[in-house]
Amino acid sequence: AQKKSLQYANRGMTLEEDLNETNLYYRQIGRAVIHKKPTPVQVVQVDYPKRSAAKITEAYFKQPSTTDFNGVYRGKYIDFEAKETKNKTSFPFGNIHAHQAEHMKNVQEHGGLSFLIIRFSQFEETYLYDASHFLQWYFEQSERKSIPKREIEKAGHFIPTTFRPRLDYLSILDQFYLSM
Amino acid sequence: AQKKSLQYANRGMTLEEDLNETNLYYRQIGRAVIHKKPTPVQVVQVDYPKRSAAKITEAYFKQPSTTDFNGVYRGKYIDFEAKETKNKTSFPFGNIHAHQAEHMKNVQEHGGLSFLIIRFSQFEETYLYDASHFLQWYFEQSERKSIPKREIEKAGHFIPTTFRPRLDYLSILDQFYLSM
Ligand SMILES: [Mg+2]
Ligand SMILES: [Mg+2]
Numbered sequence: 001a002q003k004k005s006l007q008y009a010n011r012g013m014t015l016e017e018d019l020n021e022t023n024l025y026y027r028q029i030g031r032a033v034i035h036k037k038p039t040p041v042q043v044v045q046v047d048y049p050k051r052s053a054a055k056i057t058e059a060y061f062k063q064p065s066t067t068d069f070n071g072v073y074r075g076k077y078i079d080f081e082a083k084e085t086k087n088k089t090s091f092p093f094g095n096i097h098a099h100q101a102e103h104m105k106n107v108q109e110h111g112g113l114s115f116l117i118i119r120f121s122q123f124e125e126t127y128l129y130d131a132s133h134f135l136q137w138y139f140e141q142s143e144r145k146s147i148p149k150r151e152i153e154k155a156g157h158f159i160p161t162t163f164r165p166r167l168d169y170l171s172i173l174d175q176f177y178l179s180m
Numbered sequence: 181a182q183k184k185s186l187q188y189a190n191r192g193m194t195l196e197e198d199l200n201e202t203n204l205y206y207r208q209i210g211r212a213v214i215h216k217k218p219t220p221v222q223v224v225q226v227d228y229p230k231r232s233a234a235k236i237t238e239a240y241f242k243q244p245s246t247t248d249f250n251g252v253y254r255g256k257y258i259d260f261e262a263k264e265t266k267n268k269t270s271f272p273f274g275n276i277h278a279h280q281a282e283h284m285k286n287v288q289e290h291g292g293l294s295f296l297i298i299r300f301s302q303f304e305e306t307y308l309y310d311a312s313h314f315l316q317w318y319f320e321q322s323e324r325k326s327i328p329k330r331e332i333e334k335a336g337h338f339i340p341t342t343f344r345p346r347l348d349y350l351s352i353l354d355q356f357y358l359s360m
Binding site: 027030032033035037038039040041043053054055056057058059060061062064065066070071072073074075076077078079103106107109110111112 | 207210212213215217218219220221223233234235236237238239240241242244245246250251252253254255256257258259283286287289290291292
């Protein structure tokens with residue numbers, strides 16, 4: 001896929017922050033309704049102080065059973081996982097859990113658009129990478145547990161970092177998924 | 181809409197529990213991929229004890245900006261809010277926030293299916309009620325802040341409580357939304 005020079009430096013924002021800003025912008029201009037799902041938390045203990053908000057005093061992070069973001073665009077169900085890596089030559093997928101991969105597979109089977117947005121932070125390069133490619137590596141290359149960067153450059157789509165929206169991934173979908 | 185006698189008593193399960201079981205069943209049989217979104221929590225303080233899981237020691241519940249459930253069915257984006265009321269004659273919509281109502285409106289505008297699943301717990305009656313009906317009451321009847329039960333019976337669709345799935349709301353969508 002084509003790679004353009006960065007017009008706007010990323011100025012230290014995380015991929016998740018860039019995507020939250022992008023999605024907020026998309027909602028503001030009425031282009032799509034896509035949100036980050038809340039981080040799942042197992043609440044164990046809650047205090048109810050008088051005249052103030054309930055305070056959670058014991059809770060634990062739970063493993064998410066789905067992906068980071070979902071919503072609707074041009075009538076289509078959109079679902080994706082966002083991952084950053086500091087690795088320079090490959091994307092390690094070891095911290096994507098089997099039930100998350102299963103979820104991506106199921107979404108595709110039900111007619112949703114499922115993909116990953118992967119950032120190589122050392123290069124400030126961000127790619128949209130289809131779940132079907134990812135799943136092939138995930139389920140068939142269980143020993144390696146990573147995908148070479150050159151494969152993601154080739155089969156994925158480079159997302160330029162721009163001013164507004166920060167990461168215009170919907171234009172990639174327009175061009176490669178929804179132009180039929 | 182037609183109302184059938186309950187074949188299976190609800191045995192004290194909350195509407196959310198019934199819907200979680202229903203969605204789990206739908207996923208198991210490969211019918212749809214629909215999940216409850218995690219409750220949003222603002223994490224303030226986290227302890228990292230040696231050799232054990234990170235423990236959240238101060239956090240607060242946040243107001244959700246979207247609805248309870250979303251996912252994909254037959255290629256369509258599905259999005260709904262579930263609400264129970266003990267009220268016998270009307271559904272009070274006061275605790276649905278304006279940004280949640282806006283979200284429903286936006287989902288419909290982008291081609292998603294948006295609705296509420298409303299249970300009158302005193303009668304163990306559950307209805308699927310389209311967001312467009314709800315939004316009319318919500319934005320036009322700001323003084324009343326409730327919808328008469330007879331309106332929900334008439335414009336909504338009764339969902340029988342059954343053994344498996346507990347609340348087969350996708351069959352309602354098949355019949356009234358997706359049969360064209
Ligand atoms: Mg992520
Ligand atoms: Mg609810």
